[in-house]
Amino acid sequence: MKMSFDRRLKNPSLGTQRSDKYSKIRLIFLGSLESKLSQLPLLLLIAFEVHGQSSMDVCGFLVVSLLLSCLVETCYGVAFSSLQSTLVVAASPTPGQALKAGQDQITVAWSFNQTHTSGTDSTYKTMKVKLCYAPISQVDRSWRKTNDDLSKDKTCQFNIISGPYNSTSGNNSFTWTIGKDIPTATYFVRAYAYNADGVEAAYGQTTNPQKTTDLFEVTGITGRHVSIDVASICFSAFSIVVLFGFFYIEKRKAE
Amino acid sequence: MEPPPPTPHFSLPVDADHKATEFRLFSLSSPHMLAFHLSWLSLFSNFFSTFSIPPLLSLIRSDLQLSSTDIGRAGIAAFTGSIFARLAMGPACDLFGPRIASSTLSLLTAPVVLSVSLIQSPLSFILVRFLIGFSLANFVANQFWMSSMFSSNVVGLANGFAAGWANVGSGATQLLMPLIVSLLTDCFQIPSSTAWRAAFVVPAVFQSVTAILVLIYGQDLPDGNYSCKKSSRKTCGSGNNFFTVLFRGLRNYRGWVLGLTYGYCFGVELTADNILAEYFYDRFGVDVDVAGAIAASFGLANVVSRPAGGVVSDEMGRRFGMRGRLWSLWVVQTVAGLLCVLLGRVDSLWGSVVVMCCFSVFVQAASGLTFGVVPFVSQRSLGVISGMTGSGGTVGAVVTQLLLFSGSNQFSTQTGISLMGLMMIVSTLSLALIYFPKWGGMFCGPSLEPNSEDEEDYFLLE
Numbered sequence: 069m070k071m072s073f074d075r076r077l078k079n080p081s082l083g084t085q086r087s088d089k090y091s092k093i094r095l096i097f098l099g100s101l102e103s104k105l106s107q108l109p110l111l112l113l114i115a116f117e118v119h120g121q122s123s124m125d126v127c128g129f130l131v132v133s134l135l136l137s138c139l140v141e142t143c144y145g146v147a148f149s150s151l152q153s154t155l156v157v158a159a160s161p162t163p164g165q166a167l168k169a170g171q172d173q174i175t176v177a178w179s180f181n182q183t184h185t186s187g188t189d190s191t192y193k194t195m196k197v198k199l200c201y202a203p204i205s206q207v208d209r210s211w212r213k214t215n216d217d218l219s220k221d222k223t224c225q226f227n228i229i230s231g232p233y234n235s236t237s238g239n240n241s242f243t244w245t246i247g248k249d250i251p252t253a254t255y256f257v258r259a260y261a262y263n264a265d266g267v268e269a270a271y272g273q274t275t276n277p278q279k280t281t282d283l284f285e286v287t288g289i290t291g292r293h294v295s296i297d298v299a300s301i302c303f304s305a306f307s308i309v310v311l312f313g314f315f316y317i318e319k320r321k322a323e
Numbered sequence: 324m325e326p327p328p329p330t331p332h333f334s335l336p337v338d339a340d341h342k343a344t345e346f347r348l349f350s351l352s353s354p355h356m357l358a359f360h361l362s363w364l365s366l367f368s369n370f371f372s373t374f375s376i377p378p379l380l381s382l383i384r385s386d387l388q389l390s391s392t393d394i395g396r397a398g399i400a401a402f403t404g405s406i407f408a409r410l411a412m413g414p415a416c417d418l419f420g421p422r423i424a425s426s427t428l429s430l431l432t433a434p435v436v437l438s439v440s441l442i443q444s445p446l447s448f449i450l451v452r453f454l455i456g457f458s459l460a461n462f463v464a465n466q467f468w469m470s471s472m473f474s475s476n477v478v479g480l481a482n483g484f485a486a487g488w489a490n491v492g493s494g495a496t497q498l499l500m501p502l503i504v505s506l507l508t509d510c511f512q513i514p515s516s517t518a519w520r521a522a523f524v525v526p527a528v529f530q531s532v533t534a535i536l537v538l539i540y541g542q543d544l545p546d547g548n549y550s551c552k553k554s555s556r557k558t559c560g561s562g563n564n565f566f567t568v569l570f571r572g573l574r575n576y577r578g579w580v581l582g583l584t585y586g587y588c589f590g591v592e593l594t595a596d597n598i599l600a601e602y603f604y605d606r607f608g609v610d611v612d613v614a615g616a617i618a619a620s621f622g623l624a625n626v627v628s629r630p631a632g633g634v635v636s637d638e639m640g641r642r643f644g645m646r647g648r649l650w651s652l653w654v655v656q657t658v659a660g661l662l663c664v665l666l667g668r669v670d671s672l673w674g675s676v677v678v679m680c681c682f683s684v685f686v687q688a689a690s691g692l693t694f695g696v697v698p699f700v701s702q703r704s705l706g707v708i709s710g711m712t713g714s715g716g717t718v719g720a721v722v723t724q725l726l727l728f729s730g731s732n733q734f735s736t737q738t739g740i741s742l743m744g745l746m747m748i749v750s751t752l753s754l755a756l757i758y759f760p761k762w763g764g765m766f767c768g769p770s771l772e773p774n775s776e777d778e779e780d781y782f783l784l785e
Contacts, residue, residue: 208390210605211381220608248514251385291386291516296440299524304434307531311430314538 413710483633572707582715590719632691
């Protein structure tokens with residue numbers, strides 16, 4: 069919804085012909101109707117139409133309604149089970165391969181699955197490819213839990229690449245050096261396609277729907293460093309020495 | 324004729340034992356107020372170290388591949404370590420004095436805090452939290468020291484301020500440790516998996532420094548230090564050994580009752596410190612940072628609420644004697660229990676935050692009120708009684724977490740919180756069992772001739 073605002077504000081000819089303050093308001097009105105979200109932005113803007121004076125008010129209310137709409141949107145995310153798997157995604161790691169974070173690379177390739185009706189992907193405007201946790205790495209770890217509500221889902225926490233959706237060329241691919249902050253776990257790759265409102269419209273993943281095949285492992289970077297080890301040992305020795313030194317001094321004083 | 328021995332000069336008014344009868348918060352006068360400031364600062368550093376791991380868990384858990392079970396076990400281990408340490412600290416204070424006992428423990432656990440930077444597996448994580456938890460035994464030394472330095476009319480106040488301000492360490496660490504890590508990652512460009520390891524130098528150094536200050540400037544008693552040499556056995560617990568002192572304390576039923584009630588005020592506070600951030604995050608969907616800030620504010624309320632408990636205890640003691648102290652403890656802890664039941668039932672975020680704030684004030688005040696009663700239970704085994712009560716606190720935390728919040732049970736966290744409140748109310752009823760022959764109990768008056776100048780009777784009773 070945010071994107072629709074921006075595009076329409078930059079291109080007033082998309083809406084009515086008039087470019088005064090009230091036309092901007094009506095464009096937003098149309099935008100919020102289209103997105104079919106909560107009534108809240110609608111109410112805000114109707115109230116604003118009654119007022120609508122200086123451009124400062126316009127800006128202020130734009131910001132507020134944008135923020136509220138985005139907040140509302142995150143409260144009610146799309147359900148993953150409602151998405152269709154229309155994308156084909158492939159990743160370079162072989163099943164069970166172990167890769168090193170910060171060093172090794174993954175090449176991902178994605179395209180539209182031609183077995184689906186052509187034209188289904190006309191609504192896809194942008195897409196993101198993400199690195200996702202496999203179920204074995206989610207066991208007993210509620211901070212990685214899969215939730216059908218995509219606004220609360222924590223399965224896919226790392227972005228590989230994002231950008232505009234390109235359906236004409238069948239070969240979209242990207243080579244990614246695994247980030248240094250990727251923890252040790254088992255992963256697969258998933259791509260989401262977003263429609264013009266920035267809402268997930270479709271997906272594709274390298275593994276099967278049960279997420280049991282074609283998984284690969286990444287070994288994270290350990291934070292241990294020689295200098296920290298040395299500093300720890302030195303400080304520890306210092307505190308023990310001080311303690312026994314003190315006992316020795318007390319004993320000497322008492323004698 | 325020999326000149327009479329010079330009477331020692333103190334800057335605060337003192338009683339016959341040279342314990343201060345006034346409490347001046349912002350003075351550093353030796354030895355009473357200096358002991359107070361050294362003691363609370365040293366315990367603050369211990370709480371800071373013990374609770375320095377939870378705020379960084381989101382970084383640690385991915386680096387060490389921890390699961391929720393590992394984190395829960397480590398949280399319980401942190402308190403289990405302190406149960407036996409607090410029990411052992413009691414006799415140690417009676418025998419060696421609080422100054423040496425507390426600084427020894429601090430200096431020995433500082434290397435453990437530093438070793439956090441070396442760990443690489445879930446098992447070592449649990450072990451490290453278990454060992455760091457030992458440093459919480461300094462709480463017993465802290466309360467013992469305050470009870471030795473301050474007279475009975477201000478002992479609740481002194482105990483309350485010392486413990487309350489020290490408990491703030493558990494809240495301060497939730498704010499400071501993430502700041503230290505972001506300082507290291509942003510200003511020094513250190514990767515976060517190294518930064519969290521390096522950050523533990525701060526609590527360790529702080530703990531060592533405060534321990535050294537206690538050793539240099541502290542003094543066990545207003546008259547001097549404990550010296551267990553042949554010449555002055557009088558000041559050394561009458562030459563009793565460890566086990567005599569320990570069993571004398573264990574035989575006193577009042578220590579057990581206070582241990583139970585303290586388990587359900589301070590133990591509940593420790594449990595809440597562990598579970599609140601996750602509760603707000605899961606149930607109301609707030610950000611991790613916001614949830615951490617809410618949990619920190621629970622601990623930070625200690626600045627005023629625990630001392631307030633001490634003030635109330637002393638005031639009630641002044642007006643109504645021991646009966647006043649016991650009744651005020653019962654009332655405050657029962658109200659805290661009711662608020663805890665309410666916290667589990669409230670459905671809105673803001674309602675929960677308000678109820679949580681009220682709950683934090685009452686539960687911490689109840690802790691302060693408990694240590695307004697403890698100094699009166701036993702003179703010669705004061706350390707052991709303090710240790711039993713203090714251990715009771717951590718036992719309560721461990722039991723409550725295991726029974727209600729260990730993830731293997733059928734009910735939700737909010738039901739667990741309400742049940743915790745119910746357990747608080749039921750356990751507080753045991754206060755009615757406490758009876759002092761010299762001062763009475765909740766329902767009965769004293770059975771001995773009340774004589775406030777006759778400290779000998781008090782000494783001989785226990």
